[in-house]
Amino acid sequence: MRNFVNKIVMVVILTIVLSTLSACSNPNSQNAKMPSVQEIGDKISQSVDLSEMIQLDDKKVQKLYDINPDELDEYWIYISASNISAQEIAVIKVKESSSIESIKDKLSERIEKQSISFKDYLPEEYHLLENHILKTKGNYILLVVSKDADIVEDIFDKSF
């Protein structure tokens, strides 16, 4: 009888341990804090004025960033609706972590291209490009060129 009770206790403990470990590795678990990109985007749009910006679709992502949208799990990208402003905000979640560096490189190339375009003509916008934020968190990437870059970065950081 005593052995039977011990066995029951062992099974209960094992179940608890396994379920805890499973929760840590499950991407959908609340503990892992894997926010949707839309969720992060919504928070940004509540704090930053996007009225003079336009949201990009698959075709534009491919064309402007040279990124295949199929490689992305989710994205939320806004660029300025006037080409004399360098402002842009991109929150991206890649499907495979192995592609994160290549996607990040594409974003760097975009910044480089924009910098060449703005450098001699609009120094204030060039300054924003020089101070852009490009960072990753797991499978997520953040790119910000904005006077509100700090606010956007803070929202991104606190989302995890």
Next chain:
Amino acid sequence: MLISKDKIAGEQQKQEIKAPERNVEDKDADTCKNVNKVNNTSSDESNINTNKKQELNPGQEHNDFDEVFKNDVFIGDSITEGIISYGLVDDSKVIANKGFTALKAQNEVTGLKGSAPQKIFILLGINDVLYDMTSEQFIENYIQVVNKLKSEAPNAQIYIQSIFPVSNKAENKKPRLSNFRIDEFNSALKQMASEQGVYFIDVASLFKDDSGCMREECTFDGIHLKYKYYISWLDYLSSLASSKI
């Protein structure tokens, strides 16, 4: 849509292509410093849609501009550069940079020999107006661009677009950038196009309010178009392309 057709030197045609005008009944009630009296009052008999209010219907890209302009080239300043900025037409079809004047553009119009474009759309002049160039100097430089294009792409149809107007606010902010000067430059461009045997397109009228200024809703800074009005502009140019003039 066509205005006039005159034979030049037995071969090349000159044409003025005028954007459908908006109602201009209240021309005297202008808020701009100066009103365009040249284009808005034209009564050329071959201008179609004259006095019909032009609806721009900005917004959605219903045309595949890559396909529409696949054989064409755009040349211009920051306004034309926006075509690339918004991914509307492939980068390889656009030669444009912020700050381009007719003089600066001369050196950039290269490499067209291999691509053999069918149509070349040029939009230059706003920076020349801003930098206090005289219209004579501007035209002199512009002719060099046209000549270079003729030599680089002898079979291409060359379309000179009129310089866009600026908003009333932009005029107040940058007095040198007046619609009076822009109209003067556009008249000179129209004359030059006729003499050079190339097309002149009055795209400026698309974006003018009743007083000859850039319509405020089309722009943030009074000079450059908002994204959605690029669609209107390219739709208009594509309508020319499809009319096979």
